[in-house]
Amino acid sequence: MVEEAANGLEALETIQKEKVDLALVDWNMPDMDGREFIREVRQDKTYKDMRMIMVTTETAITKVEEALEAGADEYIMKPFTKEIILEKLALLGMDTSNASK
Amino acid sequence: MSVSKSDFNYIRELVLERSAIVLDDGKEYLVESRIGQVAETEGFGTIDQLVKALRKNSHNGLQSKVIEALTTNETSFFRDIHPFETLKDAVIPELLENRKNERRLNIWCAASSSGQEPYSIAMVIRENFPVLLDWKIDFVASDISETMLNRCRSGKFSQLEVNRGLSAALLVKYFEKEGASWFIKRNLQEMIHFQQINLSRELPYLPKMDIIFMRNVLIYFDIETKKRILNQLISILQPDGFLFLGAAESTINLDSSFERTDYKHSGCYRLKR
Numbered sequence: 001m002v003e004e005a006a007n008g009l010e011a012l013e014t015i016q017k018e019k020v021d022l023a024l025v026d027w028n029m030p031d032m033d034g035r036e037f038i039r040e041v042r043q044d045k046t047y048k049d050m051r052m053i054m055v056t057t058e059t060a061i062t063k064v065e066e067a068l069e070a071g072a073d074e075y076i077m078k079p080f081t082k083e084i085i086l087e088k089l090a091l092l093g094m095d096t097s098n099a100s101k
Numbered sequence: 102m103s104v105s106k107s108d109f110n111y112i113r114e115l116v117l118e119r120s121a122i123v124l125d126d127g128k129e130y131l132v133e134s135r136i137g138q139v140a141e142t143e144g145f146g147t148i149d150q151l152v153k154a155l156r157k158n159s160h161n162g163l164q165s166k167v168i169e170a171l172t173t174n175e176t177s178f179f180r181d182i183h184p185f186e187t188l189k190d191a192v193i194p195e196l197l198e199n200r201k202n203e204r205r206l207n208i209w210c211a212a213s214s215s216g217q218e219p220y221s222i223a224m225v226i227r228e229n230f231p232v233l234l235d236w237k238i239d240f241v242a243s244d245i246s247e248t249m250l251n252r253c254r255s256g257k258f259s260q261l262e263v264n265r266g267l268s269a270a271l272l273v274k275y276f277e278k279e280g281a282s283w284f285i286k287r288n289l290q291e292m293i294h295f296q297q298i299n300l301s302r303e304l305p306y307l308p309k310m311d312i313i314f315m316r317n318v319l320i321y322f323d324i325e326t327k328k329r330i331l332n333q334l335i336s337i338l339q340p341d342g343f344l345f346l347g348a349a350e351s352t353i354n355l356d357s358s359f360e361r362t363d364y365k366h367s368g369c370y371r372l373k374r
Contacts, residue, residue, distance in 0.1 A: 059260060059278070059281075060278065061272075061273055061276075061277070061278050064269050064272060064273050065273050067269070068269055068270060068273070072269070074268065074269050075269035075272070076264060077260050077263075077264050080264060083177075083265070084264050084265055087177055087265055087266045090182050090266075091179070091182065091266065091268050
């Protein structure tokens, strides 16, 4: 199932209500940006199994480093394709056999 | 751009003769898209015009461009992931033990294409086996296409390419960004010797290999060529070496000297004892 959130705060509410396995997180969101969201989630052990991929137009190496430092599992630079997501999920050891849905 | 039956046949024979790669019926779409692009960049209005120039041999280097366009393939870093895990978890640890006296390791990546595969292997080594820094590593990466080899040597990748199959952790560790391009770091680039080899011809001298990556290459050749290539590998591969083929490839019915290992999904073969 896919849930959407317009910003980091809304995303935090969503993960409290639903068990989320994977979050694709945009860096540029109002109120709470992607990096703050990831950092926040990583501080809570409840979500230790949740995987988070930063998906962004930011392409500087320093940005990739910042995202990893905040606790992102992976990083995808926009534009991206479905294959790119599937390849990243495979890197994270996630089962992608149903993922094309 | 569309291709006529006779032009398709002409290109098909040219590719077969020069690279032993078979273009089956139904591959017209491939010729249309890839040769259409060559026709455009080389200033021919149509594929028909391009084939006319090919027939007259009036256009320097055109043959090579056509062959390269049809024999290079889209790929990603750590493609299919499993072979690289097997390399890290089983193959290199075993070879570290078996070669601890000689302290040398020979690796051949036989279709390096745009470089993702050899550089993925190089990253596995650098990332997991610091002890190998003191070993003599002979790492040859080959391809039929000089254009692709030059790309490999430059170590240059686009944003789309580094997005594919490469973990963010390895990206920041082994790449540098210049403008919109990403360059593999020099220490990785210098591990690899890039060399032009046409697998369908007799192979040049190569040292005995401990590891051979020949993934998703055999599928392009006819059965006789496949057999001939595998047969040459018997004498190139060390008796305790490892051969990686593509996940959908096999030595069955081609050569009985090899047996598939139990490493899951990694297409890893060894010579029968």
